[in-house]
Amino acid sequence: MLGGRKRIQLKTPEQVAKMRAAGLVVARALEAVRAAVRPGVTTAQLDEVAAKVIRDHGAKSNFLGYYGYPATVCASPNDTIVHGIPNDIPLQDGDLLSVDCGAIVDGWHGDSAMTVPVGAADAESLELSRVTEESMWRGIAAMRDGGRVSDISHAVESYVRSQTPPAGRSYGITEDFGGHGIGTAMHMDPHVLNYGRPGQGARLRTGMCLAIEPMVTLGTAKHVTLEDEWTVKTTDGSRAAHWEHSVALTPEGLLVLTAFDGGREKLSELGATVAPDPAA
Template identity: 65%
Template sequence: MVEIKTPDQIAKMREAGLVVAEAHRACREAVAPGVTTKELDEIAARVIREHGAKSNFLGYGGFPATICASVNDVVVHGIPDGLTLREGDVISIDCGAIVDGWHADAAITVPVGAVPPEITELSRVTEESMWAGIAAVRRGNRLVDISRAIENYIRRQPRPTAGPAGKYGIIEDYGGHGIGSAMHMDPHLLNYVDRRRGRGPRLVPGFCIAIEPMVGLGTPRTHVLDDEWTVKTNDGTWACHWEHSVALTEQGPLVLTAFDGGRAKLAELGIEAAPDPVA
């Protein structure tokens, strides 16, 4: 079952999304060589608390932190600890918040100082593929149209410096998800097209989805470490992860976890973002 939200419920999700954006801004500003992932977790926790929201990561299935901090070959779900960031690392910071029972969830990838050019490009490709997926959140489209937009963007990019058959690795075991009264809900969103799964539900006003491509320089295959959370690439190549929570309204898409609701980026793509309900 896909949960369809009312405008008032979307407004609450927008409030939660703005808290997530604030937490990401604070963490991004703090990322530097010598900073630990635990310190970033404490920063996000403080921001969420100061805005009167709750973390939807802390305690989720036993997860012990407010953010997922995934460094280099860790794709997702890295547990913040005493790991010290070094010049040239890249870190994905995944974070979520709850306001009055309504959820938002987003992820950013941040370079630590100067990073190799191929990693800068990998992050750009991953982020732009997310926006291609967001642009497909239109009335009358189906879920698979989001998957297709993400995959097509990635596949059109020039051959990377690494990777099997000269292709970026679209991580296969993880993807986006419905979001609303819970952090993870139906439907599951693949970042590529699997014709065996059909076209998925039709997109209608009130449909909300977290779009989160995860892309690596090498294999799309991953494994989970003994902590039962940390996901790494099988071949040790680095990966990037970007995510926004998006609502489809009567007036078009609203990026719940972007400060401007996605207005500037969607305008570049020829799409008008929905009015912000909490502006």
């Protein structure tokens, strides 16, 4: 553990390998969900798709039962930013759906999220998702031994702010939700904001594993939590996108635990050093 005001868990290479196993289960679950997304399917059906993959790989969901959460995934369509509870309402052509999923293997956690169009989504929604995903990768690429947590935050925000939203619209970055440490629990220190000045917060160290997860809206960043105490929606009805990967900072570089290729393709494009994949 790293000392100081916050106890930040540092992982050994052997522990990172176990987290990679959990991350790959999450990647497979989200891959299966992506393949099942279409108009007319319900988010409850998608939840069962993810649950089956997790069961079939001998893993456990880390969402189900978490503070009473009733499902395996969070399924958040359109103006729902995060924590949407799966239900029996059919998805419609043109919807934009964010799906967050996690799994536990041998006590180690993986956590990832994606945003996918349902059928033929409009160009503004697709661009919102692209901007959000790219900001995630920019944040991941900013993870360097000796840096600070807010270097990640600054990279995420800088990319979002550099993009031109549709006329009359804006990109909002939610301030009350962000990334987090991950390891023997799904949510651990440090908290990783998606905005802020660089050079602030805990120092990044080899062995840290973080979930980087920007949530960006096509309008206001203001939000409201519904009476179910989970579902978070934009106050102006604007759409939202959510992307997330769990990442390990290793002695050899970065390993994206929840990406099939370990993040090699994207991080190489961004000039980051990619660690060897223990699952290869």
